[in-house]
Amino acid sequence: MIETDEPATPVPLVTVLIVTYNSRSTIRAAIDGLVGSCEIVLVDNASPDGTADFVENTYGSRVTLIRSGENLGFARAVNRAAEYARGRYLLLLNPDASLDSENIDLLTVAMRAHPGVGVAAPDVIEGAGEFRTMAAGYEPSVKRMFLHSSGLSRLGKYTARLRGHYLLRDQTRPNQPEFVKWVSGGCMLVERTVWQHLGGLSERWFMYAEDVEFCLRASSAGWKVAVFPWARAYHSVGGSSDDSSGPVRTVWLENLYDLFVLRYHPSTVHAASWRGVVAVGFAARSSVFALLASVRPAYRGDARRFAAYARAAWGLPSPESVPSA
Incomplete structure (x- = not known):
């Protein structure tokens, strides 16, 4: 996955951008499958659990490590990481997500085969694969949000008119791209020219919504946003709901x-x-x-x-x- 302009100066095809905060227990799964095949730039948001030291001691110069003196949040940290990136494509990747170089190859080949696509994602398998919702979907309009919140979007497998804010897995076809309005920043591949044209992620929010906003801007600027479901990534999350008394994030x-x-x-x-x-x-x-x-x-x-x-x-x-x- 290396493009070479001159033999002495290899240029990475893909730069992986990772933001960590207290991610020592998960970060190895994200990095191990990518070291040596991609450029990796990691911003650590002042993790008190020793994430930055672990990355430096484990990977050394194979990972460009940026230690932030404060928790910048997701968007600000990603934008900072992108300043160090040299790849033709930027891959935003959560520290608790993973995909290997073969699936990155599938994504880049698919983007080249669909030149109008500026932002793309694989099928991100959450937990053990029991979740219906995908990390992608449509604009947060009144109609789309009602279909999602009420659960009526499950009928979207019969007609696209009933798809909600989130795309559901049974609404896709395994070997065909699904054109959507947004994909999650937890695993998002962006052409560098698109990133530069749009000026990166909005820093309005500490985290959440910046990926949807970025994709909507890309769509308004004329690029397509797509899910290529034959490429796979994995996101480690809790596999079942419980009735614990902890606060629900809204x-x-x-x-x-x-x-x-x-x-x-x-x-x-x-x-x-x-x-x-x-x-x-x-x-x-x-x-x-x-x-x-x-x-x-x-x-x-x-x-x-x-x-x-x-x-x-x-x-x-x-x-x-x-x-x-």
Whole structure:
């Protein structure tokens, strides 16, 4: 995976950009399959668990390590890593995700075969593969968000009109590209020229929503965004829901609404519709899973999670209260 302009100066085809924070226990799986085949640039966001020392001691000069003196968040750290990248393609990769050089080859070959594609991703298998949602999807419109929050997007396998904000795995065909509006920054391949044209990720958010916003900008600028499902990556996450008492993270939803307001400049009524349909959709799903939990207790975690999303959506501010860009 090395392109050579001159024999003495090898230029990497792909530069992998990784941001770490307390990632010592997972980072090895992300790096081991890539060392020697890709340029790797890693920004450590001041991890107190010794991630940076572990990377330096284990990989030495094979990984370009940048030690941040503070936690920059995802977007700022990725943008900083990109300043050191030399590859024709930039691969954003989470520290708890992994793919090997063969699957990177599949992605770069696919992008070359589809010259209109500026941003792409493999099929990212979450956990043990039990999740229906893919790390890709469509714009966060009122319609798409209602289909997602209510669960009606499961009918999208019969007609694309019913696809929600997230693409579902049974809505793709294994040997055909799926053209979408966004792919996750957890495993995203971007042509360097596209990255430079768009100026990297928006630093408006500490994390979450910046990948959706970047892809929407790429799409508006004329590039296609695609999932090539014959390439595979793996993301290590919890494989099942539980009913633990820990807080449910809703920042992804809050930032998505912020993006919706920032990008589409909705009227007060339009924004209220977004908040309302998302709240009602998640509340309905929570009620269904609460009933199912009486038979199968494992569903209690899902019911609690969807209820938290419903409350978060209902409490979002009016567009007048959202800071401008």
